[in-house]
Amino acid sequence: MIGEPRRNTGSSRDARGFSREFVLVVCFFCLIALLGVTALVSRMYHKRVHSLADQWFSYGEADFRAGNTKKALIEYRNALAFSPANVMFQFHLALALAADGQLPEARAYLLPLLSESPGSGEINLALARIAAQQSRVQDAMLYYNSAIYGEWSDDPIEMRWNVRKELCEFLLDHGAASQAEPALVALDDNTPSGDVAKQKAAAQLLLRGQMWSRALDEFHSVLESERNDPDALEGAGTAAFQLHNYSQAVGYLSRLPKDRASDPGVPTMLETARQIQALDPFLPGLGMGEKARRTSHALDVATARAQQCGGTNGSTTSANTAAPHSELASLLATIQQNKRTWSERNLERDPDTVSQAMGLVFQIENAAAKTCGAPSGENLALWTIGQNLGNNLP
Amino acid sequence: MTETPTIPVASPRDPGQANARERLLSLWEAWTGRIFSLREDQFFLLLAVLIGIFSGLAVVCFRVAIEWTQLEVLGPSLSPSVLRVLLAPTIGGLVVAFLVLRIFPSSQGSGVNRTKAAVYVWNGYVPFETVIGKFVTCALAIGSGQSLGPEDPSLQMGAGIASKIGRSLNLSQEKIRLIAPVGAAAGLAAAFNAPISAVLFVIEEVIGVWSGGVLGAIVLAAVSSVVTMRSFLGADSLFRVPEFRVVRAEDLLGYAVLGLVGGGAAIAFLKWLAYARPRIEKLPYWTKYLQPAGAGLLIGVIGIRFPQVMGAGYSIIDQALHGQFTWKLLLVLAVLKIVATGISFLSGTPGGMFAPVLFIGAMFGGAIGAVEQHFIPTLSGSVGTFALVGMGTFFAGFLRIPITSVFMVIELSGNYTAILPVMISTMVAYFISRRFHKVPLFDMLARQDGLVLPSIEEQREQIAPVVEKAMQRDAALIFNASDPVVTILSRAEGKPELPLLLQSRREWRLLDRDRLKNLAEDKSRTYTAADADGKGPLPILFPDLTLEDALQVVGDWPVLPVVNRADLSKLEGVITLADILRTFRNAPAE
Numbered sequence: 001m002i003g004e005p006r007r008n009t010g011s012s013r014d015a016r017g018f019s020r021e022f023v024l025v026v027c028f029f030c031l032i033a034l035l036g037v038t039a040l041v042s043r044m045y046h047k048r049v050h051s052l053a054d055q056w057f058s059y060g061e062a063d064f065r066a067g068n069t070k071k072a073l074i075e076y077r078n079a080l081a082f083s084p085a086n087v088m089f090q091f092h093l094a095l096a097l098a099a100d101g102q103l104p105e106a107r108a109y110l111l112p113l114l115s116e117s118p119g120s121g122e123i124n125l126a127l128a129r130i131a132a133q134q135s136r137v138q139d140a141m142l143y144y145n146s147a148i149y150g151e152w153s154d155d156p157i158e159m160r161w162n163v164r165k166e167l168c169e170f171l172l173d174h175g176a177a178s179q180a181e182p183a184l185v186a187l188d189d190n191t192p193s194g195d196v197a198k199q200k201a202a203a204q205l206l207l208r209g210q211m212w213s214r215a216l217d218e219f220h221s222v223l224e225s226e227r228n229d230p231d232a233l234e235g236a237g238t239a240a241f242q243l244h245n246y247s248q249a250v251g252y253l254s255r256l257p258k259d260r261a262s263d264p265g266v267p268t269m270l271e272t273a274r275q276i277q278a279l280d281p282f283l284p285g286l287g288m289g290e291k292a293r294r295t296s297h298a299l300d301v302a303t304a305r306a307q308q309c310g311g312t313n314g315s316t317t318s319a320n321t322a323a324p325h326s327e328l329a330s331l332l333a334t335i336q337q338n339k340r341t342w343s344e345r346n347l348e349r350d351p352d353t354v355s356q357a358m359g360l361v362f363q364i365e366n367a368a369a370k371t372c373g374a375p376s377g378e379n380l381a382l383w384t385i386g387q388n389l390g391n392n393l394p
Numbered sequence: 395m396t397e398t399p400t401i402p403v404a405s406p407r408d409p410g411q412a413n414a415r416e417r418l419l420s421l422w423e424a425w426t427g428r429i430f431s432l433r434e435d436q437f438f439l440l441l442a443v444l445i446g447i448f449s450g451l452a453v454v455c456f457r458v459a460i461e462w463t464q465l466e467v468l469g470p471s472l473s474p475s476v477l478r479v480l481l482a483p484t485i486g487g488l489v490v491a492f493l494v495l496r497i498f499p500s501s502q503g504s505g506v507n508r509t510k511a512a513v514y515v516w517n518g519y520v521p522f523e524t525v526i527g528k529f530v531t532c533a534l535a536i537g538s539g540q541s542l543g544p545e546d547p548s549l550q551m552g553a554g555i556a557s558k559i560g561r562s563l564n565l566s567q568e569k570i571r572l573i574a575p576v577g578a579a580a581g582l583a584a585a586f587n588a589p590i591s592a593v594l595f596v597i598e599e600v601i602g603v604w605s606g607g608v609l610g611a612i613v614l615a616a617v618s619s620v621v622t623m624r625s626f627l628g629a630d631s632l633f634r635v636p637e638f639r640v641v642r643a644e645d646l647l648g649y650a651v652l653g654l655v656g657g658g659a660a661i662a663f664l665k666w667l668a669y670a671r672p673r674i675e676k677l678p679y680w681t682k683y684l685q686p687a688g689a690g691l692l693i694g695v696i697g698i699r700f701p702q703v704m705g706a707g708y709s710i711i712d713q714a715l716h717g718q719f720t721w722k723l724l725l726v727l728a729v730l731k732i733v734a735t736g737i738s739f740l741s742g743t744p745g746g747m748f749a750p751v752l753f754i755g756a757m758f759g760g761a762i763g764a765v766e767q768h769f770i771p772t773l774s775g776s777v778g779t780f781a782l783v784g785m786g787t788f789f790a791g792f793l794r795i796p797i798t799s800v801f802m803v804i805e806l807s808g809n810y811t812a813i814l815p816v817m818i819s820t821m822v823a824y825f826i827s828r829r830f831h832k833v834p835l836f837d838m839l840a841r842q843d844g845l846v847l848p849s850i851e852e853q854r855e856q857i858a859p860v861v862e863k864a865m866q867r868d869a870a871l872i873f874n875a876s877d878p879v880v881t882i883l884s885r886a887e888g889k890p891e892l893p894l895l896l897q898s899r900r901e902w903r904l905l906d907r908d909r910l911k912n913l914a915e916d917k918s919r920t921y922t923a924a925d926a927d928g929k930g931p932l933p934i935l936f937p938d939l940t941l942e943d944a945l946q947v948v949g950d951w952p953v954l955p956v957v958n959r960a961d962l963s964k965l966e967g968v969i970t971l972a973d974i975l976r977t978f979r980n981a982p983a984e
Contacts (some may be wrong), residue, residue, distance in 0.1 A: 018561050020564065023559075023562045023563050024563070026562075027559065027562075028442060029446060031444070031448065031451075034448065034451045034452075034455075035451060037455070038451045038454050038455055038626060039626070041454075041455055041458050042454060042458055042626045042627065045458045045462055048462075048465070049461075049465075052465075052470050056470070074471075074472070076471060077472055078470065078471050078472050081472050081709050082470070084630070084634065084709065084712065085628075085630050085634075104717065105716075105717070105718045107776070108716040108717045108718060109716065112634060118791075155894070353716075
């Protein structure tokens with residue numbers, strides 16, 4: 001209940017004779033004293049608060065680095081409670097939140113920071129990573145690009161290259177090949193020629209982006225510095241293989257140390273490259289005899305593949321057994337019909353028949369691949385030659 | 395003999411020093427003469443700045459004291475240990491109860507009502523011990539985790555400082571009465587870091603009038619206190635407010651829904667306080683020593699799981715504004731904060747309701763925003779923007795100060811875009827609150843305390859009777875100066891009740907019938923109205939003036955002309971004291 005205040009006859013005491021001048025002077029001195037006290041108290045308080053904030057922040061940093069994100073989050077929050085406007089604390093809290101999977105909250109901290117420093121590379125990168133985790137490709141690209149062209153306090157060239165690399169990885173992971181291509185080109189163009197590690201990383205990404213030629217150049221450049229680098233050899237071999245440069249591919253892949261043979265793709269690729277070298281009748285510089293021999297061998301291999309796939313042998317091939325694979329049966333029948341025409345001697349005598357015979361070989365390999373699954377060994381080599389040539393038989 | 399060198403020492407009667415003293419004295423006299431030769435109004439403005447600086451400094455110390463207490467009592471972590479959470483508010487409550495009941499009894503009650511009481515009841519007197527009492531007890535209470543805020547105590551501390559300065563300077567009684575609201579505005583402005591809201595609050599809730607004289611002083615005090623506060627605690631707003639966007643008109647419907655919910659929640663809170671407070675007041679006196687401790691214990695129990703509800707909760711509001719809570723947690727925090735604040739307030743623990751009200755509003759706003767976004771994903775407002783608008787909404791619904799609520803949100807957000815959603819939401823909440831709870835919070839508290847303070851809300855809505863309502867149309871005869879007296883008398887014949895008015899240029903005079911008759915009897919010449927020597931010039935009134943204004947000028951005049959503002963020679967009607975009194979008698983009772 002509000003009662004009347006005890007007045008101590010206040011007004012009369014005030015009126016007992018103090019002049020206004022005197023009261024104002026007293027007020028002035030009181031003001032000075034209160035200013036001093038306030039300054040002292042607020043300075044002491046701020047000092048205490050800042051030290052607590054720094055302490056909590058350092059705990060948070062230590063725990064975050066140690067991977068204890070939950071604890072780091074609490075400590076960062078405590079630090080922020082004592083210094084709410086501290087941009088660095090907010091940024092680190094946001095990073096911890098993102099690491100803990102609390103992406104919307106992390107974003108909520110980062111967006112105001114970005115509006116204050118729109119050119120900050122760090123903030124844009126953090127936002128890009130959040131967008132990437134949320135699979136918001138357009139946003140992620142926007143933030144990654146802002147980070148690339150943003151301001152970096154430490155080693156901006158290094159940071160920008162790293163962000164470019166991260167952007168390329170993100171785009172490749174999300175199958176955004178068309179968007180990845182310019183990013184990969186930019187990464188390749190910005191990769192310093194003497195930095196082997198970066199060249200290897202860029203080349204690997206170029207390889208993933210199927211930019212074979214640039215990848216091969218980059219790996220080649222690495223191999224000039226480190227002749228036997230296995231990653232570079234494998235990458236260069238792969239790129240050369242994809243560029244149908246099988247001799248080069250064999251050159252690189254055969255230099256790989258044996259422990260790399262554990263990767264099943266490499267021996268297969270090497271074997272295929274070698275077999276292509278051995279089987280391809282269209283390789284430049286071959287004599288007519290060799291061409292005819294290779295074509296004849298290819299016909300034998302294709303016949304065997306068709307028979308194996310159809311479950312019959314050559315002499316007993318019939319419409320009944322090949323019924324389920326009518327295309328293969330008809331192709332096999334064509335070989336049987338032309339057996340005499342495509343004898344090794346005839347092939348040597350008439351070079352045009354080489355193309356016809358090899359055309360049939362490729363058709364059989366294609367049909368067999370469709371019917372009986374991926375080829376292997378010499379069939380794989382023939383199938384690959386066929387794929388590379390397409391409809392452009394010499 | 396060697397001559398010892400003598401050091402020239404200025405004697406008190408040294409003429410050079412005497413001159414210096416005289417110069418100093420004359421400077422002093424010139425300065426004081428300049429200060430005190432100011433008119434009282436000008437001096438009052440100067441004083442407002444001084445009050446603002448004092449209040450600002452006091453609020454800085456107060457805020458530091460609260461936070462330091464919190465740091466020492468609850469520890470430096472946002473998640474204190476269970477023991478601390480339970481013991482700090484309980485023991486703090488015991489100490490606060492002892493201080494309030496034994497040492498600082500004047501620090502009980504609402505600061506707003508005490509300041510209003512100072513204006514309307516105690517001639518501007520706010521005891522200075524209130525300032526010290528509020529400072530100590532509130533710092534301890536809020537710092538130990540009671541769910542109360544520092545704004546109301548800051549307001550009262552400002553009023554107390556102002557009152558003390560005003561009394562010490564022997565200001566006129568009228569100025570002393572007005573000085574408490576000036577200090578109140580300064581205290582509130584510094585506490586909120588929002589001068590416009592503080593000025594509006596004091597006008598809207600404490601003094602209720604837009605008087606030019608006092609408005610200038612209030613603004614000056616508020617500005618100087620905020621400047622003082624910022625120079626020590628920084629210019630940052632209480633909250634970091636997120637970017638605000640309203641894309642489409644349909645989005646405003648979402649904010650109207652928030653107004654409905656905010657208004658409903660405000661009514662529930664008001665009804666609970668209205669029901670429980672008188673009952674708790676009736677408990678035996680000795681229980682008052684235990685009530686704050688009991689409240690502290692209950693808040694501690696809540697705080698074990700939800701430490702966010704302890705204290706003023708600014709940092710939690712900040713987190714809600716940035717969408718850092720789920721809607722379920724926001725809703726739980728809003729309800730628990732109502733419970734915790736109600737318990738703290740009902741226990742008689744000194745402290746304000748402003749910060750908790752903002753907290754509750756922000757949590758409700760955020761929760762409503764999140765739920766609405768779940769069902770209407772195209773809604774443009776974020777959870778943070780709903781939390782921001784929610785603060786103003788609950789503020790308007792609970793404290794019934796709609797204009798302050800709207801401007802507070804604008805001032806806190808620094809974004810004019812927020813004005814439409816805030817206006818819609820606060821007005822919906824305000825009207826709902828008015829519809830279902832007739833008496834505003836501060837009036838309710840004052841009445842429960844046995845004090846009949848003027849209700850500013852009622853005053854605001856009261857329509858003052860105007861002259862137009864009381865005046866009589868076509869109830870006078872008007873003449874020109876050239877009209878012959880004979881003509882005047884002939885026209886006035888048979889109409890003794892009608893006053894005879896002489897209109898000459900822009901002046902109005904009242905003609906006396908007896909004097910006219912005397913002139914008419916003199917046949918030596920033809921007299922005109924100008925010769926009749928009418929009474930006047932009469933004070934003129936306008937139809938839109940209030941009857942109170944009319945009363946001030948009616949004096950001993952038997953009748954006054956009511957004229958058109960655009961044409962002072964055009965008579966709209968006449969009014970008499972009897973007309974005024976009759977209209978007052980017939981006016982609906984307050």
